[in-house]
Amino acid sequence: MDDRTYTAAAEPGETVTVAGWVHEIRDLGGIAFLILRDTTGKIQVKFEKDEMDDDLVETGLGVHRESVVAVTGDVEEEPRAPTGVEVTPDSLDVVAEADPELPLDPSGKVDADLSTRLDNRTLDLRKDEVQAIFAIRAEVLRSVREAFRNLDATEINTPKIVATGTEGGTELFPITYFGQEAFMNQSPQLFKQLMVGSGLERVFEIGPIFRAEEHNTPRHLNEATSIDFESAFYDHTEAMDACETVVKAAYEGVAENCQDELEALGLQDEFEAPEGEFPRLTYEEAIERINATGELDEQLVWGDDLPTEGEHALGQDVGEHYFITDWPSEIKPFYIKDHDDDEQLSTGFDMMHPTMELVSGGQREHRYDHLVDGFEQQGLDPEQFDYYTKMFKYGMPPHAGWGLGGERLVMTMLGLGNIREAVLFPRDRQRLSP
Amino acid sequence: MDDRTYTAAAEPGETVTVAGWVHEIRDLGGIAFLILRDTTGKIQVKFEKDEMDDDLVETGLGVHRESVVAVTGDVEEEPRAPTGVEVTPDSLDVVAEADPELPLDPSGKVDADLSTRLDNRTLDLRKDEVQAIFAIRAEVLRSVREAFRNLDATEINTPKIVATGTEGGTELFPITYFGQEAFMNQSPQLFKQLMVGSGLERVFEIGPIFRAEEHNTPRHLNEATSIDFESAFYDHTEAMDACETVVKAAYEGVAENCQDELEALGLQDEFEAPEGEFPRLTYEEAIERINATGELDEQLVWGDDLPTEGEHALGQDVGEHYFITDWPSEIKPFYIKDHDDDEQLSTGFDMMHPTMELVSGGQREHRYDHLVDGFEQQGLDPEQFDYYTKMFKYGMPPHAGWGLGGERLVMTMLGLGNIREAVLFPRDRQRLSP
Numbered sequence: 001m002d003d004r005t006y007t008a009a010a011e012p013g014e015t016v017t018v019a020g021w022v023h024e025i026r027d028l029g030g031i032a033f034l035i036l037r038d039t040t041g042k043i044q045v046k047f048e049k050d051e052m053d054d055d056l057v058e059t060g061l062g063v064h065r066e067s068v069v070a071v072t073g074d075v076e077e078e079p080r081a082p083t084g085v086e087v088t089p090d091s092l093d094v095v096a097e098a099d100p101e102l103p104l105d106p107s108g109k110v111d112a113d114l115s116t117r118l119d120n121r122t123l124d125l126r127k128d129e130v131q132a133i134f135a136i137r138a139e140v141l142r143s144v145r146e147a148f149r150n151l152d153a154t155e156i157n158t159p160k161i162v163a164t165g166t167e168g169g170t171e172l173f174p175i176t177y178f179g180q181e182a183f184m185n186q187s188p189q190l191f192k193q194l195m196v197g198s199g200l201e202r203v204f205e206i207g208p209i210f211r212a213e214e215h216n217t218p219r220h221l222n223e224a225t226s227i228d229f230e231s232a233f234y235d236h237t238e239a240m241d242a243c244e245t246v247v248k249a250a251y252e253g254v255a256e257n258c259q260d261e262l263e264a265l266g267l268q269d270e271f272e273a274p275e276g277e278f279p280r281l282t283y284e285e286a287i288e289r290i291n292a293t294g295e296l297d298e299q300l301v302w303g304d305d306l307p308t309e310g311e312h313a314l315g316q317d318v319g320e321h322y323f324i325t326d327w328p329s330e331i332k333p334f335y336i337k338d339h340d341d342d343e344q345l346s347t348g349f350d351m352m353h354p355t356m357e358l359v360s361g362g363q364r365e366h367r368y369d370h371l372v373d374g375f376e377q378q379g380l381d382p383e384q385f386d387y388y389t390k391m392f393k394y395g396m397p398p399h400a401g402w403g404l405g406g407e408r409l410v411m412t413m414l415g416l417g418n419i420r421e422a423v424l425f426p427r428d429r430q431r432l433s434p
Numbered sequence: 435m436d437d438r439t440y441t442a443a444a445e446p447g448e449t450v451t452v453a454g455w456v457h458e459i460r461d462l463g464g465i466a467f468l469i470l471r472d473t474t475g476k477i478q479v480k481f482e483k484d485e486m487d488d489d490l491v492e493t494g495l496g497v498h499r500e501s502v503v504a505v506t507g508d509v510e511e512e513p514r515a516p517t518g519v520e521v522t523p524d525s526l527d528v529v530a531e532a533d534p535e536l537p538l539d540p541s542g543k544v545d546a547d548l549s550t551r552l553d554n555r556t557l558d559l560r561k562d563e564v565q566a567i568f569a570i571r572a573e574v575l576r577s578v579r580e581a582f583r584n585l586d587a588t589e590i591n592t593p594k595i596v597a598t599g600t601e602g603g604t605e606l607f608p609i610t611y612f613g614q615e616a617f618m619n620q621s622p623q624l625f626k627q628l629m630v631g632s633g634l635e636r637v638f639e640i641g642p643i644f645r646a647e648e649h650n651t652p653r654h655l656n657e658a659t660s661i662d663f664e665s666a667f668y669d670h671t672e673a674m675d676a677c678e679t680v681v682k683a684a685y686e687g688v689a690e691n692c693q694d695e696l697e698a699l700g701l702q703d704e705f706e707a708p709e710g711e712f713p714r715l716t717y718e719e720a721i722e723r724i725n726a727t728g729e730l731d732e733q734l735v736w737g738d739d740l741p742t743e744g745e746h747a748l749g750q751d752v753g754e755h756y757f758i759t760d761w762p763s764e765i766k767p768f769y770i771k772d773h774d775d776d777e778q779l780s781t782g783f784d785m786m787h788p789t790m791e792l793v794s795g796g797q798r799e800h801r802y803d804h805l806v807d808g809f810e811q812q813g814l815d816p817e818q819f820d821y822y823t824k825m826f827k828y829g830m831p832p833h834a835g836w837g838l839g840g841e842r843l844v845m846t847m848l849g850l851g852n853i854r855e856a857v858l859f860p861r862d863r864q865r866l867s868p
Binding site: 019022096125194198208395 | 456530536553555556558559560564569572588590593594595609618636642666667825828857860
C-alpha cells in the first residue's frame with residue numbers, strides 16, 4: 001500500500017502518487033492550489049479549473065484541511081512553487097476526511113496553549129517545530145546509547161514494579177499487585193548497583209521512572225525518562241568523565257544528524273555542542289560564588305541545599321555545563337560514599353546546565369556494614385532491603401554512577417520553556433490522559 | 435580508579451594491576467594458584483610459597499572465593515595456564531571480602547534452581563553462560579533499534595501510567611494516582627496509533643508493559659518488554675514485511691557480534707539467522723494442518739482460537755518462523771481492521787516461532803465510526819477512550835503495526851526453558867523482589 005512517493009522525493013518528469021495531509025487550499029479563481037504535507041515535507045498540487053475534470057476539481061478543492069488524500073499525477077518544475085515542483089493531478093482520492101472544525105490548527109497560524117496542544121498531540125505533532133523536538137529526542141537517545149556502548153557498558157532493563165522504593169515511601173505511587181502492596185519504581189538505583197557486582201560490571205538503562213512529587217512546575221514530571229549509568233571499579237571522578245562524554249555525545253549526535261530539525265526550531269545558528277571539560281566546582285566554591293552574586297536574600301552557609309534561585313545565579317555566572325562536587329554528606333542520599341579522609345564530605349556530585357540540574361551521581365557505598373547503617377540512619381528498615389544489601393556480602397566492588405533526566409537534557413538542549421514539551425504524553429498531577 | 439588492566443588484555447612482559455573476583459584457589463603445596471575473574475575473562479595468579487613474602491601468600495590464599503581483589507604483578511607466558519599467561523603478584527589488595535558461605539556457586543559446579551538464581555542474580559550473573567544471555571539481549575535491542583531506524587521509524591516513549599487500558603480492565607494493575615484511579619499500561623497500542631496520525635507517520639517503542647495475568651507459566655511475565663512498531667500508509671502485508679526484517683536483524687546482529695556469548699551457551703554450531711521469507715499461512719490452512727497432525731484430541735473448527743498444543747504441533751510441522759494471517763474477525767481485537775471484501779475475516783496476523791507466538795499485529799481500523807462501534811461491541815465505553823478516538827476525526831491515515839515480545843524473542847532465539855531466564859529481575863505472581 002505504501003507505494004507512494006514521499007513529497008521530498010518527487011522529481012520533475014515523473015508520474016507519482018503522493019499521499020498525506022491537506023495542509024492548505026489556495027483558490028485564486030481560475031487556478032487553485034492544494035498543498036499536500038507528509039513526513040518529509042510539502043508539495044503543491046495544481047488545479048487549472050477549466051482544463052480539468054469537474055469532479056476532480058470539486059473533490060480536490062472541497063476537501064477539508066487536514067484530511068488525508070492520495071494524489072496521482074505528473075511532477076513538473078515550477079519555480080514559483082514552495083519546493084520548486086508541483087503535481088498536476090490525474091486523480092485524487094480522499095482517504096480520510098477530516099472534520100471541518102479542528103481543536104488545534106496544525107498550520108501554526110493560530111496559537112494554542114500547551115494544555116490544548118497536549119490534549120491534541122496528534123494534531124500538534126503535525127507542526128514541523130513540534131515534530132522536530134521528537135526527532136531530536138530520538139537522536140539524543142540513539143547517540144547516548146552509542147556513547148554508552150563505546151564505554152563498554154551493557155544495556156539492561158530493570159523492573160518498574162517493586163516491593164520497596166529506593167529512598168523510602170514518600171514519593172511512591174502504590175500499586176495493587178495480586179493483593180500485595182507494591183510500588184512503581186522511582187529509580188533503577190538499587191538494581192543497577194546489583195549489576196555492577198555481577199559479571200556485567202558496567203551497565204546503563206534508559207527507562208521510565210515514576211515520582212509522586214506533589215509540585216507541578218515547568219521542570220518536573222511525575223513520569224520521566226531516566227538515563228542511568230553505573231560502573232564497577234569507577235570512582236566519582238571517572239563517573240563524571242563518563243557523564244561528560246555521554247552528554248557531549250548527545251549534543252554531537254544532534255548537531256550532526258538533526259540540522260533540518262534545528263532549523264525548524266530556529267536554532268540552526270545558536271546550537272553548539274559543548275566543548276572542553278565541564279568545570280568542576282566544589283560545593284564550597286559553589287555557595288561562595290552564589291553568595292558573591294548577591295542574588296539571594298540570605299547568604300548560603302555550609303550544609304544548605306542549593307535553592308533554585310541559587311542554581312540560576314550560579315548557572316548564569318558559570319555560563320556552561322558544570323559539576324558541583326564534594327557536597328556535605330548530610331544532604332546526599334545514604335547510598336553515596338563519603339570521602340575516605342573526611343566523613344562529612346560526600347563523593348556525590350551534580351551536573352548542571354546553566355538553567356537547572358541534569359544529573360545526580362557519586363561513588364556508592366559498597367561496604368555492607370556502612371550500607372546497613374545508612375539505611376537505619378535514613379529511617380528505613382534494612383530488613384526490607386535485604387534483597388539488595390545481602391549481595392554486598394558476596395564481593396561487591398567499589399563503584400560509581402549517575403542518573404540523567406532525559407527530558408531535562410532535551411529541554412535544556414533546545415531551550416524549551418516547559419519540560420512537558422519534551423514528552424509526547426506528559427503525566428502530572430492534573431494530566432492522566434491522553 | 436579503574437586504571438586496572440582487563441584480564442583479557444594482560445600481555446606477557448607487562449607489569450599490570452588486574453582486579454576482579456576470586457574465582458578459585460588451587461593449593462598444590464609448594465605452589466598455589468588464584469584464578470581471578472573479571473568481565474573479560476580469567477587470569478591465573480601464581481604463588482610460589484617459598485619465594486614470596488609470607489603475608490602476601492597468606493592474604494592471597496586465605497581470601498574467600500568471590501571476594502574482590504586487586505593484584506599487581508608481572509605477566510609471563512605460561513602454556514599450562516588456562517589463558518596461556520599468569521601473573522606473579524608483587525602485591526594483592528583485598529578490596530571486598532566475601533562471606534565464606536555463598537547462597538549460590540558462581541563457578542557453576544553446584545547447580546541451583548531458578549528461584550535461588552533469581553533471588554541471587556548478582557551471583558548468578560557471574561556465570562559466563564548467564565552473562566551471555568544478557569549480553570545477547572542487549573545486542574538484540576541494539577540491532578532491533580537499528581533495523582527500525584533503517585525503516586525510517588522514529589523512536590518514541592509513551593506513558594506507562596494511563597487512565598484506561600487498551601483492551602479493558604481485566605488484566606490491569608490499578609495504581610493510586612494522586613487520589614485518582616489509574617492503571618499501568620498493558621500496551622502502547624493506542625498511543626503508537628495516535629502517532630501515525632501525527633507528522634511522525636512511522637514509529638517504534640521498546641518499553642515495559644504490565645499485565646495482571648493470573649497464570650504462572652514458563653512463557654508468561656507480568657512485566658515484560660514490548661517491541662512495538664506502527665506505520666501510516668502500511669497495510670498488514672507491509673507490516674509483516676517490516677516484522678520479518680526486524681526479527682532477522684536481531685538474529686543477524688547476534689550472529690555477527692556475539693560469537694563468544696553463543697559459545698558460552700554452547701550454541702556456536704547450531705545458531706542460525708533465519709533465511710528466506712517466513713511462510714505465510716492463513717488461519718484456515720493453519721487449523722487444517724493442525725488437524726492433519728492428529729496431535730489434538732478434538733478437531734479444530736473455524737472460529738476456534740489456537741490452543742497451545744495446536745501451536746506446538748503446527749510449529750513442529752512448519753519448522754521455522756511463520757505467519758498466521760486472515761483470522762476470524764471475532765477472535766481478534768476490535769481495533770484490527772477487517773478485510774474490505776469480507777467482514778468476517780480480519781487483517782490481523784500472528785508471527786510464530788515453532789515453539790510459541792512472538793508477534794501480534796494487523797492493519798488497524800482507522801475509520802472513526804467503525805472504531806467507536808468496535809468499542810461498544812467489545813463492551814467498552816467509547817467515551818472513556820475519547821482522547822484516542824477523537825483524533826480519528828481529524829485525518830487518520832490507514833495504518834498497520836505489531837507488538838513483539840522482547841523476552842520471547844530472546845528465549846526462542848537461545849532455546850531457554852523459561853522466559854524468566856531472559857529477564858534480570860522477573861515479575862510474576864509470586865515474585866516481587868529483588
